[in-house]
Amino acid sequence: MPKRSAIPNHEKGYFRAVLGFVAPVVVFFTIFQIYPLMKNVWLSFTTIKGGFTLNNYYQILTSQSFWQSTWITVSFSLISVSIEMLIGFVFALLLNEEFHGRKALRTVFLIPWALPTAIMATGWKFLLQHSYGPFPWLLYWLHLAKSPPYFLSTPNLAFISIIMADAWKTVPFCALLLLAGLQAIPKDLYEAMQVDGAGWFFQLRKLTIPLMIPAIIVTLMFRFLQAFGVFDLIWVLTSGGPGNATMALSPFIYQQTFNWLDVRAGAATSVMMAIYILVLVVIVWTTRSYIGRRYAQ
């Protein structure tokens, strides 16, 4: 009796076809994602001569700039995401109302989000420029500032500027995701509440917000992970300055790796950032499944 192959004959062709379809992705992924990732981890644990060391980590964990970057990243993410969620929610509620020209407004509303970050950041840079930017001068003319403020070269103002620009860009994104959540709430629930005598605020508190929690969590997760890795906006607007006032982790890694050519310190910082994100994801997922149980429908 001939030896039976593990794969029946008629399935061999199918198997080969599957392999053919999957191969390009696997190759692409290996070259551009897995290899750099491994190489990065390897770099972070080695000396220039190639020996194993923990010195790269010792170096960054004891440096003030790493912890400052961490702090800037965390505070930037927390503040900007909170603001964006709040304003986004208000806009989502507005865009969910029926009014004339709603469709047109929804489209226009998305433009900031559709713009490439580098381009919108250049635009904001122009708006905030001290010498000729409209924004500082407007504040001055309206007597809200004694002199046109130096937005991009005063540490606190630079930090605020980045949050403003980030909010401008991503409020539409938050509003869009939240709007999708709003529209998933059946209309008859609102009608039932109205007939039961509930006013607008009661409906918001007892119906809209509880039923929006899944959508809010998804939006929060998206936004938080995005904000945590912020790079292009900062790089174009302030390059991390003035001083290191806006040096979040991503630009810090770039600076270490490509400006100072300290590849191994950059690699170690990347690994640290990956760990932060991992912790973040774990936190989000546990709260998500907890709240999911509470509010599942």
Next chain:
Amino acid sequence: MHRLEFKKVYKRFGEKVIAVNNANFFVDEGEFVTLLGPSGCGKTTTLRLIAGLDRTSEGEILINDKIINALSPSERDIAMVFQSYALYPHMNVFENIAIPLQVRKMSKSDVKTRVGSIAQMLGISTLLDRKPRELSGGQRQRVAIGRALVREPNLFLLDEPLANLDAILRHRMRGELKALFHSVDGTTIYVTHDQEEALAMSDKIVVMNYGVIQQIGAPEEIYKRPVNKFVAVFVGNPQINIIEAKNAEDMSKLFSSSKVNALEKLTHDGKVEIGIRPENIVLGKGNIFGKVTLIEPMGANLLVSVETALNSEKIKVKLFISNTVKISEGDDVNFSIKESELLFFLNEKRVDVEG
């Protein structure tokens, strides 16, 4: 308790659709009134106009002689049971029923007793901490009714509350609902497309079609004296037999000569049709002859289709007989028609025919 009145009410959607066309009717205190009609006839829109969920395009709605057109749904003090039940998915049964009381800022202990007694009345006391998704269709429906009853409103609106239940449950709930709403003493407006439900439950039925009220009357009146062919066909199961009176020769095969003379005179004014309810055809007696073409057993009764040849055409009528009668398809039979119970329609409108 509330009295409700519609005065020349119109509801238009856009340019072309008139969902409610000149509705005028009156619902007295404590009455159980059914809005009956096929889907798309405007009955649900009428209900939503009463609730304030849609606004009238024209006309006035009055509760206790006060115009309520401008009031928002929350100001009308009306309770409504939705066809979908519209239970709040994130709240348990207790919270769902308690919402109307919480809106009214009732104290926690009062809410507890009220919800408790309503739940007891509806037999859902053991389900209070379940979420809607953990309930069966019938249980959800009870919760929806509980939410409507809990604040003891003066006017109840029920939008096809039995439509989503299976047949057995629907029949049981029909009786329960009727008893329930009689006992709570509220004015009730009930929307359904099921004529059996309407006949069984209502004090008064409002029949609608294409947004126009066709007839308003007690169930018996609607059934025995429909104003037009639409009402006659829509109400009654199995459907009424309709025969067109085309010529005297054909008619003389079915009816007495005095009827035939009167009918013939009528045909000068337009299209004449005769409606015969199945229960008014008597099999085995009489001198109309035909052949059995179909037998549909319906439990105690058999619904028998009989084909009979007139002079110019063949007609088919359906009639009821008891299931104890031995009969089979293809049998030759004779039957008679109770002439006193006939309905006559001239151009679709019912007319009285002497003779």
